[in-house]
Amino acid sequence: MPPVQDLRELLERLGLDALYITKPQNVRYLSGFPHPEDAEVLLTEEGAFLLTDPRYPEAERESRLPAKVLKREEKAALLSGLRGRVGFEAAHLPYARLMALREMAPVEWVPTEGAIEALRLKKAPEEVEAIRRAQALAERAFHHALTLLKPGVRERDVALEIEYFLKKEGAEGAAFPPIVASGVRGALPHAGASEKALEGGELVTLDLGARVAGYASDMTRTVALGQVDGPLKEAFFAVLEALESALELIKPGVEAKAVDARAREVLKARGLDRYFVHSLGHGVGLEVHEAPALSPYSGQGPGPHLGLVLEPGMVVTVEPGVYLPGVGGVRIEELVLVTEGGIELLSTLPRGWQAL
Amino acid sequence: MPPVQDLRELLERLGLDALYITKPQNVRYLSGFPHPEDAEVLLTEEGAFLLTDPRYPEAERESRLPAKVLKREEKAALLSGLRGRVGFEAAHLPYARLMALREMAPVEWVPTEGAIEALRLKKAPEEVEAIRRAQALAERAFHHALTLLKPGVRERDVALEIEYFLKKEGAEGAAFPPIVASGVRGALPHAGASEKALEGGELVTLDLGARVAGYASDMTRTVALGQVDGPLKEAFFAVLEALESALELIKPGVEAKAVDARAREVLKARGLDRYFVHSLGHGVGLEVHEAPALSPYSGQGPGPHLGLVLEPGMVVTVEPGVYLPGVGGVRIEELVLVTEGGIELLSTLPRGWQAL
Ligand SMILES: [Mn+2]
Ligand SMILES: [Mn+2]
Numbered sequence: 001m002p003p004v005q006d007l008r009e010l011l012e013r014l015g016l017d018a019l020y021i022t023k024p025q026n027v028r029y030l031s032g033f034p035h036p037e038d039a040e041v042l043l044t045e046e047g048a049f050l051l052t053d054p055r056y057p058e059a060e061r062e063s064r065l066p067a068k069v070l071k072r073e074e075k076a077a078l079l080s081g082l083r084g085r086v087g088f089e090a091a092h093l094p095y096a097r098l099m100a101l102r103e104m105a106p107v108e109w110v111p112t113e114g115a116i117e118a119l120r121l122k123k124a125p126e127e128v129e130a131i132r133r134a135q136a137l138a139e140r141a142f143h144h145a146l147t148l149l150k151p152g153v154r155e156r157d158v159a160l161e162i163e164y165f166l167k168k169e170g171a172e173g174a175a176f177p178p179i180v181a182s183g184v185r186g187a188l189p190h191a192g193a194s195e196k197a198l199e200g201g202e203l204v205t206l207d208l209g210a211r212v213a214g215y216a217s218d219m220t221r222t223v224a225l226g227q228v229d230g231p232l233k234e235a236f237f238a239v240l241e242a243l244e245s246a247l248e249l250i251k252p253g254v255e256a257k258a259v260d261a262r263a264r265e266v267l268k269a270r271g272l273d274r275y276f277v278h279s280l281g282h283g284v285g286l287e288v289h290e291a292p293a294l295s296p297y298s299g300q301g302p303g304p305h306l307g308l309v310l311e312p313g314m315v316v317t318v319e320p321g322v323y324l325p326g327v328g329g330v331r332i333e334e335l336v337l338v339t340e341g342g343i344e345l346l347s348t349l350p351r352g353w354q355a356l
Numbered sequence: 357m358p359p360v361q362d363l364r365e366l367l368e369r370l371g372l373d374a375l376y377i378t379k380p381q382n383v384r385y386l387s388g389f390p391h392p393e394d395a396e397v398l399l400t401e402e403g404a405f406l407l408t409d410p411r412y413p414e415a416e417r418e419s420r421l422p423a424k425v426l427k428r429e430e431k432a433a434l435l436s437g438l439r440g441r442v443g444f445e446a447a448h449l450p451y452a453r454l455m456a457l458r459e460m461a462p463v464e465w466v467p468t469e470g471a472i473e474a475l476r477l478k479k480a481p482e483e484v485e486a487i488r489r490a491q492a493l494a495e496r497a498f499h500h501a502l503t504l505l506k507p508g509v510r511e512r513d514v515a516l517e518i519e520y521f522l523k524k525e526g527a528e529g530a531a532f533p534p535i536v537a538s539g540v541r542g543a544l545p546h547a548g549a550s551e552k553a554l555e556g557g558e559l560v561t562l563d564l565g566a567r568v569a570g571y572a573s574d575m576t577r578t579v580a581l582g583q584v585d586g587p588l589k590e591a592f593f594a595v596l597e598a599l600e601s602a603l604e605l606i607k608p609g610v611e612a613k614a615v616d617a618r619a620r621e622v623l624k625a626r627g628l629d630r631y632f633v634h635s636l637g638h639g640v641g642l643e644v645h646e647a648p649a650l651s652p653y654s655g656q657g658p659g660p661h662l663g664l665v666l667e668p669g670m671v672v673t674v675e676p677g678v679y680l681p682g683v684g685g686v687r688i689e690e691l692v693l694v695t696e697g698g699i700e701l702l703s704t705l706p707r708g709w710q711a712l
Contacts, residue, residue, distance in 0.1 A: 055546055072657075088451070095454055095467060096446035100658060111451060164520045190411055302456060 001030060001064055002119050007043055010119070014112060017084030019043040020101070023092040025286040026116035028214050033063040041065065044082075051075060079105040087112040091303065114304025120285055121292065121306055122313030127215060127285060128337060128346075131315055134171065134210040134217035135335055135346050141165045141208060142221065142349060145180075149225055149356055151200045155180040158206075159193035166210045175209030175216035175288050186222070186329035189278055189321060200226035203236075203328050209288060216288045218317050219347045220333030224355040235272060235322040235330045236353060242266040242320040243332050243351070246280060246294075250318070251342045254310050257298040263320045264296070272322050281317040283307060284335060292316060314338040315346065357386055357420055358475050363399055366475070370468060373440030375399040376457070379448040381642040382472035384570050389419040397421065398434075407431060435461040443468040447659070470660025476641055477648065477662055478669030483571060483641065484693055484702075487671055490527065490566040490573035491691055491702050497521045497564060498577065498705060501536075505581055505712055507556045511536040514562075515549035522566045531565030531572035531644050542578070542685035545634055545677060556582035559592075559684050565644060572644045574673050575703045576689030580711040591628060591678040591686045592709060598622040598676040599688050599707070602636060602650075606674070607698045610666050613654040619676045620652070628678050637673040639663060640691060648672060670694040671702065 027036035031050045039052040050067040052059045059067035082105040090111035159178040181191040183202035207220040242263040260280035267273040279295035292307020299305045319333030335346040383392035387406045395408040406423040408415045415423035438461040446467035515534040537547040539558035563576040598619040616636035623629040635651035648663020675689030691702040
């Protein structure tokens with residue numbers, strides 16, 4: 001949670017009298033309230049407070065911000081007291097909710113994008129700690145999953161055991177449905193986990209994260225089930241080299257897209273860059289995918305451009321991959337904290353070739 | 357999925373040349389596509405088709421509607437061909453996405469609410485079948501959970517075993533995080549499952565649902581762990597009577613709010629109506645909570661008013677509850693299909709007093 005002073009400066013910078021925050025991850029960031037989808041934060045020059053409804057009588061205790069538990073008409077009365085220019089989160093707020101707000105408070109409603117996300121770019125020590133705890137749990141789940149990888153076991157069974165393990169061990173849950181992609185399915189970067197059974201001689205890609213205190217982790221390993229040779233093994237070592245070259249480049253002041261470019265160059269030297277069909281990495285925090293983007297398109301396209309240059313306190317994944325259609329795929333993903341001197345690895349698993 | 361003719365009539369009734377559907381449950385309803393959060397449906401006088409992106413090369417196979425797999429600029433080109441009045445889903449579409457659409461297609465964008473939800477009110481036989489399968493799985497999970505209810509077991513462990521059971525047995529997942537609320541926590545209707553351990557002499561409320569083929573189920577039982585007497589046992593039988601009175605009333609042509617009122621009257625006769633702090637029930641389908649609402653406020657407030665009168669093919673819960681602050685609570689929830697003659701119970705568990 002940023003100091004109140006930062007929030008006042010934010011209003012000033014945006015030329016706003018107030019900011020009405022509805023995106024759950026931003027509400028959680030500002031308040032710590034664990035039911036952010038049923039709450040909002042109203043930020044004014046007098047300060048910030050949480051708004052929620054009578055389903056949450058204990059909001060005051062669960063929120064770091066002062067909380068107001070309001071019925072619908074009480075909330076309308078409160079909003080009708082707003083004056084001047086009031087910002088809303090344009091990428092999140094549905095049109096009908098904006099119309100309802102306009103009716104309750106006939107002020108100038110001003111679309112904003114990325115205002116709170118910009119504050120979330122650099123993680124505070126307690127945020128890094130939550131991500132670290134999530135990653136530690138995910139690594140234990142990964143070790144557990146390795147014991148299950150046998151021919152005949154279905155991908156979805158492995159994914160289910162990972163989720164169960166994470167929750168049993170105290171995570172709020174998996175940060176996202178675990179990916180277990182074996183054999184030819186490894187060529188689909190967003191494959192999920194299917195009914196397919198693992199077979200000997202296949203690569204298996206495991207991409208998983210845990211959620212702790214609202215914060216996510218994210219990492220990937222690709223392991224061989226039995227003997228695997230040929231183009232997939234070559235791809236593995238190309239991906240590994242791309243990963244390590246990219247990690248070497250990361251430090252404060254480096255452009256996010258330059259890190260992506262470095263990994264792509266390594267793959268290009270092996271003729272594999274056209275099989276690397278996604279971005280190199282992304283920020284991780286209250287969202288699994290957040291700014292900054294380590295991407296060739298970093299700074300392009302619509303939306304706010306956050307994190308174009310790396311700074312200490314950012315937490316990002318570095319995850320090159322090679323996807324050979326009809327053959328299979330490899331992805332290796334590390335989770336790193338950008339530090340003053342370069343990086344600290346938050347993922348601590350060995351990353352070399354591993355045959356089970 | 358409604359016949360194409362119904363969709364054409366919908367456009368005509370709304371006075372629209374096209375309708376751009378973004379709410380995932382509506383996209384799934386129209387197309388069957390299992391990744392509806394990454395897709396839209398465009399409905400024009402020529403027909404309906406699914407739009408998605410290159411992450412889903414197999415969309416054509418996975419969608420009942422013709423599918424177009426488009427890159428961003430291809431989608432922009434397609435939308436730029438729109439003419440006339442084009443509806444969008446105001447309760448779902450974020451303001452920024454509407455602005456982007458306006459830029460791609462300078463037509464008259466018209467807010468609509470509840471257009472597809474209205475079609476979803478009456479379930480087709482195959483939809484009822486999916487809900488039935490979900491409910492059957494949930495009932496098996498309930499029986500499994502009963503074997504776990506012992507003093508010392510934490511609520512969250514029971515909830516986790518329910519989720520695991522559901523997925524292991526083939527559900528897409530739990531329809532919502534299972535509620536396991538014991539002792540005084542039973543007084544919180546939306547309590548979730550906590551670290552609290554069960555104790556002898558408590559009531560335990562289990563509220564759970566499964567998801568199958570996109571469709572949810574939802575049901576609740578409250579059971580006694582050991583000996584429970586006094587006001588909670590009295591509340592149980594009052595809730596049971598309220599439930600059964602409400603079930604008797606349900607048939608086509610009855611107002612949804614009259615069913616709610618009937619249950620409230622029964623509780624009032626026992627002086628317990630002020631402890632019944634939520635609506636009597638809700639529709640169930642692709643969403644756990646959808647229209648119709650069996651509620652005193654049915655037909656009031658903002659938003660479209662769908663399902664004010666019950667019709668054959670609607671699937672609703674009936675779930676009276678009594679919540680005694682600081683003491684505990686009781687809720688019993690049945691899942692029913694409205695038929696020509698009255699109801700068919702989709703939930704088949706015994707609903708009487710059960711002490712473990
Ligand atoms: Mn990732
Ligand atoms: Mn319910």
